[in-house]
Amino acid sequence: xxxxxxxxxxxxxxxxxxxxxxxxxxxxxxxxxxxxxxxxxxxxxxxxxxxxxxxxxxxxxxxxxxxxxxxxxxxxxxxxxxxxxxxxxxxxxxxxxxxxxxxxxxxxxxxxxxxxxxxxxxxxxxxxxxxxxxxxxxxxxxxxxxxxxxxxxxxxxxxxxxxxxxxxxxxxxxxxxxxxxxxxxxxxxxxxxxxxxxxxxxxxxxxxxxxxxxxxxxxxxxxxxxxxxxxxxxxxxxxxxxxxxxxxxxxxxxxxxxxxxxxxxxxxxxxxxxxxxxxxxxxxxxxxxxxxxxxx
Amino acid sequence: xxxxxxxxxxxxxxxxxxxxxxxxxxxxxxxxxxxxxxxxxxxxxxxxxxxxxxxxxxxxxxxxxxxxxxxxxxxxxxxxxxxxxxxxxxxxxxxxxxxxxxxxxxxxxxxxxxxxxxxxxxxxxxxxxxxxxxxxxxxxxxxxxxxxxxxxxxxxxxxxxxxxxxxxxxxxxxxxxxxxxxxxxxxxxxxxxxxxxxxxxxxxxxxxxxxxxxxxxxxxxxxxxxxxxxxxxxxxxxxxxxxxxxxxxxxxxxxxxxxxxxxxxxxxxxxxxxxxxxxxxxxxxxxxxxxxxxxxxxxxxxxxxxxxxxxxxxxxxxxxxxxxxxxxxxxxxxxxxxxxxxxxxxxxxxxxxxxxxxxxxxxxxxxxxxxxxxxxxxxxxxxxxxxxxxxxxxxxxxxxxxxxxxxxxxxxxxxxxxxxxxxxxxxx
Numbered sequence: 001x002x003x004x005x006x007x008x009x010x011x012x013x014x015x016x017x018x019x020x021x022x023x024x025x026x027x028x029x030x031x032x033x034x035x036x037x038x039x040x041x042x043x044x045x046x047x048x049x050x051x052x053x054x055x056x057x058x059x060x061x062x063x064x065x066x067x068x069x070x071x072x073x074x075x076x077x078x079x080x081x082x083x084x085x086x087x088x089x090x091x092x093x094x095x096x097x098x099x100x101x102x103x104x105x106x107x108x109x110x111x112x113x114x115x116x117x118x119x120x121x122x123x124x125x126x127x128x129x130x131x132x133x134x135x136x137x138x139x140x141x142x143x144x145x146x147x148x149x150x151x152x153x154x155x156x157x158x159x160x161x162x163x164x165x166x167x168x169x170x171x172x173x174x175x176x177x178x179x180x181x182x183x184x185x186x187x188x189x190x191x192x193x194x195x196x197x198x199x200x201x202x203x204x205x206x207x208x209x210x211x212x213x214x215x216x217x218x219x220x221x222x223x224x225x226x227x228x229x230x231x232x233x234x235x236x237x238x239x240x241x242x243x244x245x246x247x248x249x250x251x252x253x254x255x256x257x258x259x260x261x262x263x264x265x266x267x268x269x270x271x272x273x274x275x276x277x278x279x280x281x282x283x284x285x286x287x288x289x290x291x292x293x294x295x296x
Numbered sequence: 297x298x299x300x301x302x303x304x305x306x307x308x309x310x311x312x313x314x315x316x317x318x319x320x321x322x323x324x325x326x327x328x329x330x331x332x333x334x335x336x337x338x339x340x341x342x343x344x345x346x347x348x349x350x351x352x353x354x355x356x357x358x359x360x361x362x363x364x365x366x367x368x369x370x371x372x373x374x375x376x377x378x379x380x381x382x383x384x385x386x387x388x389x390x391x392x393x394x395x396x397x398x399x400x401x402x403x404x405x406x407x408x409x410x411x412x413x414x415x416x417x418x419x420x421x422x423x424x425x426x427x428x429x430x431x432x433x434x435x436x437x438x439x440x441x442x443x444x445x446x447x448x449x450x451x452x453x454x455x456x457x458x459x460x461x462x463x464x465x466x467x468x469x470x471x472x473x474x475x476x477x478x479x480x481x482x483x484x485x486x487x488x489x490x491x492x493x494x495x496x497x498x499x500x501x502x503x504x505x506x507x508x509x510x511x512x513x514x515x516x517x518x519x520x521x522x523x524x525x526x527x528x529x530x531x532x533x534x535x536x537x538x539x540x541x542x543x544x545x546x547x548x549x550x551x552x553x554x555x556x557x558x559x560x561x562x563x564x565x566x567x568x569x570x571x572x573x574x575x576x577x578x579x580x581x582x583x584x585x586x587x588x589x590x591x592x593x594x595x596x597x598x599x600x601x602x603x604x605x606x607x608x609x610x611x612x613x614x615x616x617x618x619x620x621x622x623x624x625x626x627x628x629x630x631x632x633x634x635x636x637x638x639x640x641x642x643x644x645x646x647x648x649x650x651x652x653x654x655x656x657x658x659x660x661x662x663x664x665x666x667x668x669x670x671x672x673x674x675x676x677x678x679x680x681x682x683x684x685x686x687x688x689x690x691x692x693x694x695x696x697x698x699x700x701x702x703x704x705x706x707x708x709x710x711x712x713x714x715x716x717x718x719x720x721x722x723x724x
Contacts, residue, residue, distance in 0.1 A: 119566020
């Protein structure tokens with residue numbers, strides 16, 4: 001570890017004193033929990049072929065974060081994230097309504113919710129910044145992720161929610177697995193398929209919201225997509241895939257936080273995504289090299 | 297403040313910004329219509345994120361923002377996105393949406409890191425990438441003849457003209473591919489070329505929109521007006537024209553709203569486009585919620601009125617034969633309908649019983665005729681048990697016209713009674 005840090009510091013000729021500061025370590029731990037939980041929850045949604053449902057929710061969170069700030073005047077993380085979660089649920093509800101009452105197809109509906117929600121969020125944030133409302137400029141950190149601003153208490157909240165989400169996943173793992181792999185059988189066998197589907201979507205929304213501080217609204221969807229897809233390369237067993245996706249999410253998150261802590265002005269989100277993507281690329285290349293398969 | 301004051305206060309600089317938003321939006325609406333009808337909206341989303349590294353690399357290689365080199369860079373990035381997604385799907389077995397999610401987030405992240413790393417050398421910042429700076433567009437100009445025209449406007453105009461010409465030349469192909477790609481392929485049409493040119497057009501629009509409105513709001517310009525227009529019409533040419541109109545109007549209104557409330561123009565444009573879509577959902581003349589709601593209420597009301605008339609007709613018929621007839625429906629709407637028929641003089645209360653006014657008798661009789669003809673027809677052709685014939689007839693009686701009744705009667709060979717033995721009244 002020390003040599004790796006030394007190597008990095010030689011490479012970039014940057015001050016590394018910030019990296020090992022107490023706060024950075026706490027934040028890294030909190031973000032690690034988020035990355036791990038996102039990998040676990042994301043595995044189920046990727047298997048259920050709902051990989052991008054989180055993307056619309058993620059972009060819409062910005063409206064909620066800005067509204068929560070405008071209404072309460074507080075900018076502590078739980079308040080802002082609660083607003084973001086409310087907005088994410090509202091966005092998902094709009095998607096359900098659009099599917100039920102309009103001819104607009106799912107792909108266009110997702111793009112509409114995503115872009116209009118994001119535009120509304122940008123307009124709110126810019127409006128507050130232009131009026132000089134103190135603290136509103138910091139809301140931009142939720143666009144691309146910026147963990148340096150987090151406190152130890154924030155990290156605790158993120159870790160706590162992540163842990164709770166993983167526990168929920170473990171509790172309904174059997175149902176979720178059945179619904180993901182054979183929906184018609186699950187329905188015929190009398191499982192509450194719709195409830196399981198909605199619960200899964202809500203869990204994805206939770207992960208997208210707690211992932212905001214680390215990865216930002218634009219890229220947080222990668223946290224619930226890339227680690228599961230990478231883990232899938234190594235195994236055909238669901239249990240192994242969940243654990244692997246969790247580990248890959250964790251490693252990506254910690255590495256991302258570390259790199260962006262030492263490189264000035266570098267947002268956390270893109271770094272986390274690139275690390276996860278690199279792990280995915282290695283997974284594909286290594287598993288192909290180990291046992292070349294016919295194209296599926 | 298009157299609107300004239302408002303506009304003069306907005307001034308010519310804002311006029312250029314609005315014109316830029318309008319040309320970009322028009323180009324995006326044309327491309328977006330094809331993306332939406334071909335169910336490729338999310339590809340538009342993916343491409344508008346993924347062009348970022350292409351743009352940055354081209355700028356680092358000496359291209360001017362919005363110049364030809366940058367457009368080439370963006371088109372290459374878009375093609376790489378689609379190619380990688382296909383490789384992941386066909387070669388690695390990753391589902392298409394998950395694969396697109398991997399590719400576009402990775403490319404966008406790469407772009408952001410490149411921008412941050414090269415911040416001292418290039419004139420782009422992460423904020424501008426996400427939501428553009430439409431307000432600053434008028435200050436970066438190129439002189440054309442005697443005028444100083446904003447560079448972003450020229451880029452947008454060039455892309456608009458290019459896409460417009462491309463559509464004119466390949467229109468029939470695009471329509472064919474949009475509605476039935478398999479049939480087009482079977483007919484020997486160059487489907488792959490049509491798709492590739494659509495992808496390239498999406499990438500060019502993304503570049504034109506990038507500086508003005510940013511990556512994510514390009515998605516709004518691509519998809520939202522097109523989806524709204526799709527609710528308003530069926531002909532592709534008309535849908536596209538309406539999408540362009542909605543996009544241009546939304547851009548101008550959004551810009552003015554942002555100016556009035558002092559906020560980000562691109563964000564407000566997306567919001568106004570969203571409002572346009574919501575209004576299309578509610579007010580679309582044929583499939584809007586309002587039109588459909590009114591249609592459903594009107595149908596429910598007509599059914600209730602006709603049921604009351606038919607019930608009274610049957611009671612009168614039963615009084616003649618001495619048998620008891622089924623009671624009329626008496627839900628809330630049914631009683632309301634009866635009250636209305638009484639007020640309009642169609643039904644009268646005589647000796648505590650409802651009776652038909654002579655004017656209402658033919659209509660009532662034709663409903664019963666429809667009902668019994670349908671029962672008889674089902675009884676002959678559908679092999680349903682006799683006690684299953686009533687419910688479908690109870691619904692169909694409201695939808696059979698005189699012509700259909702005559703056809704059914706001819707098919708039955710002028711049968712005189714329905715399967716329950718009731719007489720079928722003759723056509724009037």
